[in-house]
Amino acid sequence: MTNDLSRKDKTLGETLRSQGISRRSFLKFCAATASMMALPPSMIPTIANALEKARRPSVIWLSFQECTGCTESLTRAHTATVESLIFDSISLDYHHTLQAAAGHAAEAAREAAMEENNGKYLLVVDGSIPLDNPGYSTIAGISNYDMLMDTARGAAAIISVGTCAAFGGIPHAKPNPTGAVSVSDIIKDKPIINVPGCPPIPVVITGVLTHFLTFGTIPELDNLGRPKTFYGQSIHDRCYRRPFYDKGLFAETFDDEGARLGWCLYKLGCKGPTSYNACATTKWNGGVSFPIEAGHPCLGCSEPDFWDGGGFYKAISMPTENITKTTIYAAAAGVAVGVAVGATGRMKKASASKAHQKVTIDDLEK
Amino acid sequence: MTETELLTWVRGPGFQIATIIFVLGIMLRLFEILMLGRKANLAEAKGSEMSSGLRTVFSRTIPDASTFKRSAFTVTAGYIFHIGLFVVIFLFAPHILLFKDIIGFGWPALPSTVIDATAVITIITLVIVLVHRLRDPVKRFLSNFDDYLGWFVTILPLITGYIAFHRIGMSAPSLIAIHILSVELLMVVFPFTKLMHMFTLILARWYNGAISGYRGVQS
Ligand code: SF4
Ligand code: SF4
Secondary structure, three states: OHHHHHHHHOEHHHHHHHOOOOHHHHHHHHHHHHHHOOOOHHHHHHHHHHHHHOEOOEEEEEEOEOOOHHHHHHHHOOOOOHHHHHHHOOEEEEEOOOOOOOHHHHHHHHHHHHHHOOOOEEEEEEOEEEOOOHHHOEEOOEEHHHHHHHHHOOEEEEEEEHHHHHHOOHHHOOOOOOOEEOHHHHOOOOOEEEEOOOOOOHHHHHHHHHHHHHHOOOOOEOOOOOEHHHHOOEHHHHOOOHHHHHHOOEOOOOOOHHHHOOOEOHHHOOOHHHOEOOHHHHOEOOOOEOOOOOOOOOOOOOOOOHHHOOOOOOOOOOOOOOHHHHHHHHHHHHHHHHHHHHHHHHHHHHHHHHHOOOOOHHHHHO | OOHHHHHHHHHOHHHHHHHHHHHHHHHHHHHHHHHHOOOOOOOOOOOOHHHHHHHHHHHOOOOOHHHHHHOHHHHHHHHHHHHHHHHHHHOOHHHHHHHHHHHOOOOOOOOHHHHHHHHHHHHHHHHHHHHHHHHOHHHHHHOOHHHHHHHHHHHHHHHHHHHHHHOOOOOHHHHHHHHHHHHHHHHHHHHHOHHHHHHHHHHHHHHHHHHHHHHOOOO
């Protein structure tokens, strides 16, 4: 415990040095971070300076209705890179998957962290919150809703990691049996950064943390609360298959010539044109590849309701209902009504001419 | 309603409603016209109605020299935006996918850069055509609400499509949803405005040709 406390007093720079990270690789990381956040190179010393001096902020991580994929993404995807060390260098005071303590000891750690850092700690949430029945998801007998409300109160800011926390995600998919909602659906009085993705790209999570550590502020967000630096451009706009889209060269199936030649996956249902994420630029697994590069269309996992977007393998321009049937029925109905209206008109005309009486001079003289 | 929900709605129920009104409306109006029938012609036929009628359906696509001379602008601009509309609607890959989904087969697409340029030309031409309509006293006199509505619902999908393609101002799901919505507006309005000429022109031309054919004169 004392060891832990003294670690907390160390600055990030000291921690990194004690872990054997050279200044050179630290600066390299700062440069990469600056370019990732679209900052000018002149900002690199500022970032380095700020990070050097940053004290490990307390982070409380709450996991609600989730699959642990987001935590997996963050902890497994990288070997010991500087990013993951930065992540090591925050004081993760509560994370029920990663922490050693369990049960009451774990909850006590959360409460202690909240009290000690009141108003200053960062709250990270993954998973959605069930509102239908609090019993659907509880931790130590506390409902997700109560725990979130309680922990959010003293937080400096909240980071919703993953699409479930950011937008409700898969639990929120129709028919949403648990009444799942996102963090921003129920918390209105705290700055919330949405870091969606199913799961989010690890460097994006650490990038957002770095921003917070460096500047102590919330990065610029888009209309869905996502940091613009990472979610500012659509997959489609940065996709390396884009030239094929523009030329009209598409893979029709997963194993045709077009697929082998790396043509655009639009016809296979690619949601790249409507999805904002950094996959096409930062890529996955330490920059190795990303889903489209591996030959699979984008599912749009960083967008709200991506699960209910009308089918993963249906192109965006395709209707989601069976329009062929609709057309046939509507045409038949149209013909029937048209004939009926026409026939009524004819009948009217016929009866009118039958009822027609000639006017004679005598009639007029009456 | 989130953007994705809106997009899903316009691709689903919204498109279904629009299709029903569009198809039902067109069929209704066509069959209403067909049901009017024609009075039996008591004069002796001097030629074939059918061949002359069919020929006229196509031959009227080419303006005769005197018409062209009289209204060169109207004819040229009309050609440009009609061909432009055809290219943009039927030769853009995402649109072809939509047709393929409904009718079961597709056809090759043009590169999106070509579509993009065609859309710009078509939009500009439509604007010029409107200006001309407003400035020409005869045309202005002959125009009513129907004409302006038809113009509006035609240019709207072009503009929303252009904006959606270039992602200007809003995020892509909203822009695409707005584009589809504008097409649905066009579909809903179509059968009840002069836009019906897309189908009725065939009947009208055939009828013109058929009368002449019956009389044994050239149409
Ligand atoms: S593969 Fe997807 S994201 Fe890439 S160009 Fe094609 S539609 Fe766009
Ligand atoms: S490519 Fe699309 S579906 Fe895949 S991870 Fe990236 S945003 Fe999500």
